[in-house]
Amino acid sequence: MFSQTSRMTPRARALSGRCRTIALTIVASAIAASLIATPVAATTLFQEDFEAYAVGSNVTGQGGWVPDYVNNALNVGNGSFLPTKVLNGLAPTNGALNFSARPLGFALDPNRITTFAFDAYATSSGRTHNAVIGLGNASIPLFTTSGLYWEPFLLTAAGPRWRFEVQNFTGNPSDFIDVSGGYDTPVKMSIVIDGVANEVYGVYDFGSGAHQTPHYAITDAQIATLNEVGVAFDFRGTRGPELDNLRLFDNVSAAVPEPGTALLFAASVGLLGFTRRRS
Known part of the structure; x- marks a missing residue:
């Protein structure tokens, strides 16, 4: 005579097998999700906070900054609106358009996602207008003709705004x-060069959270031309913004699992197959 508790009907065995398979599927899915969600630490490629420069000094000729046009008077000052030393366009020293660049010594990697970020303060009372900050090609004078950048626009009927400019880089007018706003308050701006998706876009935070611009298609060859940071101030009757905390960094789009984690994931998949065969 056999025990009722030890007996399993074919239907019960099938249900038990399916339950084991579902449980292992959940485990495997959780492991896979953890692999996808695992962030990769960003690598800083360049940063500049202007703390090493004397107040009132011209940044061009220091710290690797070089002229990028005829005029290059970009002064360091104590921030009036940002808390530390800044590249201070709020105190213009001449009535000219001034360009400086910081060659990186390397080109951006088309296989990675690279971000150029900075803090800014543009004043409407001081008529901040036609300042430019972005990335370009060191072999071409005037980085704005070869690269992509953010630019504050004030003297327009549309009111204060920032322009994300890519047309000189992509060749598409x-x-x-x-984007409206971004004046009379500290803002955070970024340019993202996504070599994985082959696109570029801007990110801006005017105090209500980060927002993205439209994404623009680019090629690997175009990404590989970017090898300098550029800044320009237009002092022809207007004032530039305060700029600070320039940082260029990159990462990859997805994590590569550690060997132990990869083996655990492979084992879980193997158990799924084993359970399916038994059921």
């Missing part, structure tokens, strides 16, 4: 976007 329609590749730019104006």
Whole structure:
């Protein structure tokens, strides 16, 4: 005579097998999700906070900064609106358009996602207008003709705004976007060069959280031309913004699992197959 508790019908065995398979599927899915969600530490490629320069000094000729046009008077000052030393366009020293660049000594990697970020303060009372900050090609004078950048626009009927300008980089005249606001308050701006998706876009935070511009298609060859940071101030009747905490960093789009984690994931998949065969 056999025990009722030890007997399993074919239907019960099938249900038990399916339950084991579902449980292992959940485990494997959780491991896979953890692999996807695991962030990769960003690598800083360049940063500049202007703390090493004397107040009132011209940044050009220091710290690797070089002229990028005829005029290059970009002064360091104590921030009036940002808390530390800044590249201070709020105190213009001449009535000219001034360009300086910081060659990186390497080109951006088309296989990675690279971000150029900075803090800024643009004043409407001081008529901040036509300042430019972004990335370009060191072999071409005037980085704005070869690269992509953010630019504050004030003297327009549309009111204060920032322009994300890509058309000189992509060659498409329609590749730019104006976003309203971003004046009389500290803002955080970024340019993202996504070599994985082959696109570029801007990110801006005017105090209400980060927002993205439209994404513009680019090629690996175009990404590989970017090898300098550029800044320009237009002092022809207007004032530039305060700029600080320039940082260029990159990462990859997805994590590569550690060997032990990869083996655990492979084992879980193997158990799934084993359970399916038994059921």
